Amino acid sequence: xxxxxxxxxxxxxxxxxxxxxxxxxxxxxxxxxxxxxxxxxxxxxxxxxxxxxxxxxxxxxxxxxxxxxxxxxxxxxxxxxxxxxxxxxxxxxxxxxxxxxxxxxxxxxxxxxxxxxxxxxxxxxxxxxxxxxxxxxxxxxxxxxxxxxxxxxxxxxxxxxxxxxxxxxxxxxxxxxxxxxxxxxxxxxxxxxxxxxxxxxxxxxxxxxxxxxxxxxxxxxxxx
Amino acid sequence: xxxxxxxxxxxxxxxxxxxxxxxxxxxxxxxxxxxxxxxxxxxxxxxxxxxxxxxxxxxxxxxxxxxxxxxxxxxxxxxxxxxxxxxxxxxxxxxxxxxxxxxxxxxxxxxxxxxxxxxxxxxxxxxxxxxxxxxxxxxxxxxxxxxxxxxxxxxxxxxxxxxxxxxxxxxxxxxxxxxxxxxxxxxxxxxxxxxxxxxxxxxxxxxxxxxxxxxxxxxxxxxx
Numbered sequence: 001x002x003x004x005x006x007x008x009x010x011x012x013x014x015x016x017x018x019x020x021x022x023x024x025x026x027x028x029x030x031x032x033x034x035x036x037x038x039x040x041x042x043x044x045x046x047x048x049x050x051x052x053x054x055x056x057x058x059x060x061x062x063x064x065x066x067x068x069x070x071x072x073x074x075x076x077x078x079x080x081x082x083x084x085x086x087x088x089x090x091x092x093x094x095x096x097x098x099x100x101x102x103x104x105x106x107x108x109x110x111x112x113x114x115x116x117x118x119x120x121x122x123x124x125x126x127x128x129x130x131x132x133x134x135x136x137x138x139x140x141x142x143x144x145x146x147x148x149x150x151x152x153x154x155x156x157x158x159x160x161x162x163x164x165x166x167x168x169x170x171x172x173x174x175x176x177x178x179x180x181x182x183x184x185x186x187x188x189x190x191x192x193x194x195x196x197x198x199x200x201x202x203x204x205x206x207x208x209x210x211x212x213x214x215x216x217x218x219x220x221x222x223x224x
Numbered sequence: 225x226x227x228x229x230x231x232x233x234x235x236x237x238x239x240x241x242x243x244x245x246x247x248x249x250x251x252x253x254x255x256x257x258x259x260x261x262x263x264x265x266x267x268x269x270x271x272x273x274x275x276x277x278x279x280x281x282x283x284x285x286x287x288x289x290x291x292x293x294x295x296x297x298x299x300x301x302x303x304x305x306x307x308x309x310x311x312x313x314x315x316x317x318x319x320x321x322x323x324x325x326x327x328x329x330x331x332x333x334x335x336x337x338x339x340x341x342x343x344x345x346x347x348x349x350x351x352x353x354x355x356x357x358x359x360x361x362x363x364x365x366x367x368x369x370x371x372x373x374x375x376x377x378x379x380x381x382x383x384x385x386x387x388x389x390x391x392x393x394x395x396x397x398x399x400x401x402x403x404x405x406x407x408x409x410x411x412x413x414x415x416x417x418x419x420x421x422x423x424x425x426x427x428x429x430x431x432x433x434x435x436x437x438x439x440x441x442x443x444x445x446x447x448x
Contacts (some may be wrong), residue, residue, distance in 0.1 A: 012334045031261070034329065034405055039253075039259045068292045105258065108343075109351050118381045119406065121332045131351040157257050157342045173269070181258055181342060 013057030014220035027066030041107035043067030046103035237281030247328035249289030269292030270327035
């Protein structure tokens with residue numbers, strides 16, 4: 001903790017005066033009062049980015065899905081469960097933000113209806129869950145009349161460059177951070193590639209805190 | 225930790241010589257490499273019971289789904305993800321056990337097929353997931369030719385007494401611990417009711433460690 005404070009003190013304040021809004025973690029989409037659909041996101045990358053932004057002098061607000069992570073020093077945290085709650089929290093805070101970084105692994109789909117009471121096992125063998133699409137928070141933010149500078153994340157299990165380029169174009173975000181699921185999701189380390197108008201920039205494999213600092217460095221350069 | 229060791233030292237060894245196999249936590253049933261169906265079980269109750277059994281002198285083995293809990297001192301831990309993996313781990317260890325306590329909130333259903341690669345959002349609005357039923361681990365253990373003494377858990381959101389009695393009869397377990405989801409699941413405290421041949425026994429509301437000790441006390445009485 002002391003080491004972290006000293007390191008933060010010596011970090012150049014390249015995001016001073018910037019308000020950064022970040023989402024992190026998975027979302028949990030209820031099937032009934034106890035069950036739900038979620039994903040293996042640990043929230044570590046988003047929390048590391050919130051910390052790196054705060055260390056770089058930004059006013060950082062973190063909208064977090066259900067994760068077991070400590071709030072970084074100096075970061076304002078808003079806890080949510082579902083994609084719809086995350087969208088609401090983002091929309092209430094995005095107008096004040098200069099930068100939006102969507103790190104959360106937001107569930108693309110949610111059950112069409114959540115049962116009020118715990119579903120009982122039926123006699124039969126199978127069951128079907130109807131899912132409906134969740135809002136695309138990053139795309140909504142990027143489509144605002146006066147959008148903040150938007151940074152997206154793409155976690156893929158294959159064809160990273162192709163998917164990342166497509167996602168960046170479709171959502172119209174200036175900076176997209178791509179990573180292979182097998183490199184990062186759930187773990188302590190990550191290896192990412194940054195995609196922007198000038199091309200493809202590899203960040204060396206390392207602890208998520210170091211990767212987050214490299215992303216913030218690149219971001220600060222684009223904002224300068 | 226020192227307090228815990230002192231408390232353990234003074235705990236009567238009412239389960240001395242008993243081998244207890246316990247399941248804890250949720251299971252995670254993959255939809256694809258990152259998504260899955262799970263539940264809000266924290267694993268706290270199962271871990272508290274493993275600790276209480278070990279403190280009471282038992283040789284405790286804990287089969288745990290994905291949770292962020294520290295292994296209690298003196299407990300052997302086996303980590304699993306899915307219901308099928310939990311069933312395998314239980315079946316490999318149950319023949320040596322005198323007591324089986326199924327605390328895990330095992331998913332009743334799993335996706336019929338898990339995609340090898342992360343599913344991409346389709347153009348359309350909806351999606352359907354086909355689910356198939358998972359094995360009922362507690363019922364399988366209770367149906368073994370020479371079953372260990374079986375303790376089941378029932379977490380319900382309503383009609384606790386009725387569901388618990390039905391579950392105890394159907395699975396043929398001598399002791400069933402019932403709790404209302406809203407009282408316990410995910411939290412630090414719990415309030416449970418024990419159902420056995422002699423009727424219904426309320427355990428006072430309290431921290432999960434204290435509730436676990438009361439359950440072990442009752443269990444030891446039944447084994448004596």
